[in-house]
Amino acid sequence: MTRRYGLTRGDRWVLSAALLALAAAWAALGGDEGGMALVTQEGRVVARLDLERPTRLTVDGPLGQTVLEVAEGRVRFLSSPCRGQLCVHAGWLSQGGAFVACLPNGVAVRIAARSERYDAINF
Amino acid sequence: MIRLLLVLSLLGGLLSCQSPPSVSRHEFMAFGTLVSLSFYGLDGEAASRATAAAMEDFRYLHSAWHPYEPGPLGRVNELLPLQGWFTYPPSLRPLLLRARELSRASGGLFNPAIGELVMLWGFHEDPRREGPPPDPKAVAEWVAAAPSLEDVELRGLEMRSRNPRVRLDFGAFAKGYGVDRVIEHLRELGVENAIVNAGGDLRAIGSKGGAPWVVGIRDPRGPGVLARIAVSGDESVFTSGDYERFFEYEGRRYHHILDPRSGYPARGLVSVTVVAGEGALADAAATALMVAGPEDWPQVARAMGVEQVMVIEEGGGIQLTPAMVRRLQWEKPVPEPRVRPLP
Numbered sequence: 001m002t003r004r005y006g007l008t009r010g011d012r013w014v015l016s017a018a019l020l021a022l023a024a025a026w027a028a029l030g031g032d033e034g035g036m037a038l039v040t041q042e043g044r045v046v047a048r049l050d051l052e053r054p055t056r057l058t059v060d061g062p063l064g065q066t067v068l069e070v071a072e073g074r075v076r077f078l079s080s081p082c083r084g085q086l087c088v089h090a091g092w093l094s095q096g097g098a099f100v101a102c103l104p105n106g107v108a109v110r111i112a113a114r115s116e117r118y119d120a121i122n123f
Numbered sequence: 124m125i126r127l128l129l130v131l132s133l134l135g136g137l138l139s140c141q142s143p144p145s146v147s148r149h150e151f152m153a154f155g156t157l158v159s160l161s162f163y164g165l166d167g168e169a170a171s172r173a174t175a176a177a178m179e180d181f182r183y184l185h186s187a188w189h190p191y192e193p194g195p196l197g198r199v200n201e202l203l204p205l206q207g208w209f210t211y212p213p214s215l216r217p218l219l220l221r222a223r224e225l226s227r228a229s230g231g232l233f234n235p236a237i238g239e240l241v242m243l244w245g246f247h248e249d250p251r252r253e254g255p256p257p258d259p260k261a262v263a264e265w266v267a268a269a270p271s272l273e274d275v276e277l278r279g280l281e282m283r284s285r286n287p288r289v290r291l292d293f294g295a296f297a298k299g300y301g302v303d304r305v306i307e308h309l310r311e312l313g314v315e316n317a318i319v320n321a322g323g324d325l326r327a328i329g330s331k332g333g334a335p336w337v338v339g340i341r342d343p344r345g346p347g348v349l350a351r352i353a354v355s356g357d358e359s360v361f362t363s364g365d366y367e368r369f370f371e372y373e374g375r376r377y378h379h380i381l382d383p384r385s386g387y388p389a390r391g392l393v394s395v396t397v398v399a400g401e402g403a404l405a406d407a408a409a410t411a412l413m414v415a416g417p418e419d420w421p422q423v424a425r426a427m428g429v430e431q432v433m434v435i436e437e438g439g440g441i442q443l444t445p446a447m448v449r450r451l452q453w454e455k456p457v458p459e460p461r462v463r464p465l466p
Contacts, residue, residue: 120336121341121348
């Protein structure tokens with residue numbers, strides 16, 4: 001059995017398996033930034049958007065179609081049929097726990113990070 | 124090898140310490156807004172039961188306190204202008220009494236007798252019907268009539284108004300009062316660690332297994348979060364802002380927080396955030412301080428008994444009470460805040 005740094009072959013096998021597991025765990029846990037946006041319509045989850053995959057999503061509500069856009073790890077309300085347009089003006093969301101809702105059309109978006117930065121958002 | 128396995132298992136233990144705590148979140152629409160509940164350490168069944176109870180409470184309170192729809196408060200509002208004695212629903216009594224105390228403490232800046240003015244501006248409808256701001260003459264007449272809760276007499280379960288312009292609208296503190304009632308109910312159900320967040324205004328009780336709940340205060344004018352605040356024990360965080368409801372007409376912006384002294388939207392401040400124990404107090408104070416404006420708000424805060432306040436001026440300046448300075452952690456660069464000790 002060859003010995004380097006006092007490690008047996010079995011040691012090296014355990015170590016590399018553990019390192020692989022660690023890397024996988026790290027990737028799964030993610031950082032502080034959010035990795036996924038949870039989209040709800042009238043309180044029901046209608047989509048989970050991976051923020052790393054640029055896309056657009058159209059959600060139907062009582063007033064019409066709300067369009068969400070994902071780009072560069074962020075999400076925003078691109079357009080909305082509501083009058084106030086507060087959701088569109090809220091701009092991009094990226095941090096875990098960040099939340100914007102368009103009440104008139106019943107559409108809400110929340111960044112669901114593995115470790116959320118905030119337990120609640122006050123506004 | 125055994126030594127190595129031991130080290131690795133310790134590492135594994137450390138990693139598992141970082142796993143997310145058992146916080147569950149539940150959302151539903153009620154009270155004309157999105158309500159979000161967070162529970163710590165509650166199993167699925169208990170969390171569902173608590174959520175169902177909260178949902179039922181909020182829906183009941185919404186219909187009971189809606190000033191402009193048929194229902195207990197709607198009926199009271201039909202009878203008040205007649206100026207005779209009538210029997211009002213007993214469930215309204217604690218709400219009326221607390222509203223009167225808070226209105227007095229605020230020097231009338233929080234005025235729940237403002238319903239007719241709200242209707243003149245069209246803010247009683249959601250969404251507001253498009254159109255110009257009200258006729259200045261009509262607004263001036265309302266201001267001259269000066270309806271307030273002082274015009275409302277209570278005699279046991281009977282009431283009457285001495286002023287025909289009184290129309291009750293508890294919108295400026297109903298959310299806070301409702302959140303308080305729901306927290307009370309959750310406690311009765313054995314819930315000890317929770318946040319009840321009604322459209323951005325919240326009360327948090329307990330903690331996350333000893334760690335405080337972390338609340339982000341959204342930047343009223345830009346994207347993202349302006350500051351964070353750690354809350355535990357039992358605290359409410361309420362913000363009133365000019366961005367919540369507004370309309371634009373001929374290039375001018377009119378928001379929904381009306382100054383009962385002028386009859387027009389309050390000026391000078393973008394938002395007011397109040398941290399206090401009771402939700403109803405935090406809610407009413409946030410409105411009253413918005414109305415008081417950038418110079419006078421500390422006197423009103425003192426009179427109402429709130430010590431932790433952040434106000435954001437129209438120009439972007441930030442003012443804080445000394446007690447609030449100690450609570451906030453900025454999440455983005457901000458101009459040097461002006462610290463305003465309470466008188």
